Amino acid sequence: MTTVSMNFKADKDTKLKFDKVANQLGISSSALLNLFVTRVARDEAIPFKVEVTPDKSMTLDDESLTEMVKVMAIEKGLIPDDGTEITDVDKYFKGLGY
Known part of the structure; x- marks a missing residue:
């Protein structure tokens, strides 16, 4: 060798x-x-879990946070992916009965 x-x-x-x-x-x-x-x-893989650690100093605007919540809810099957634009997360979920 x-x-x-x-x-x-x-x-x-x-x-x-x-x-x-x-x-x-x-x-x-x-x-x-x-x-x-x-x-x-x-x-052919890393022998441990690798994760991205978010920068705690990074701040996101409300629109970005809302979109992130929507995408995660769709991915978890909590809401359908109906293409609806969500401007108020609390109001949207309240309308769904949550």
């Missing part, structure tokens, strides 16, 4: 924490990274 090098950058604190975890597992940081790379290659 021919080996190759893979290089990437991480901030210092993250690397120190990563090294600590690897040490606690009784393996080197390189071995731990190799486990991850091997698993991704084998499964």
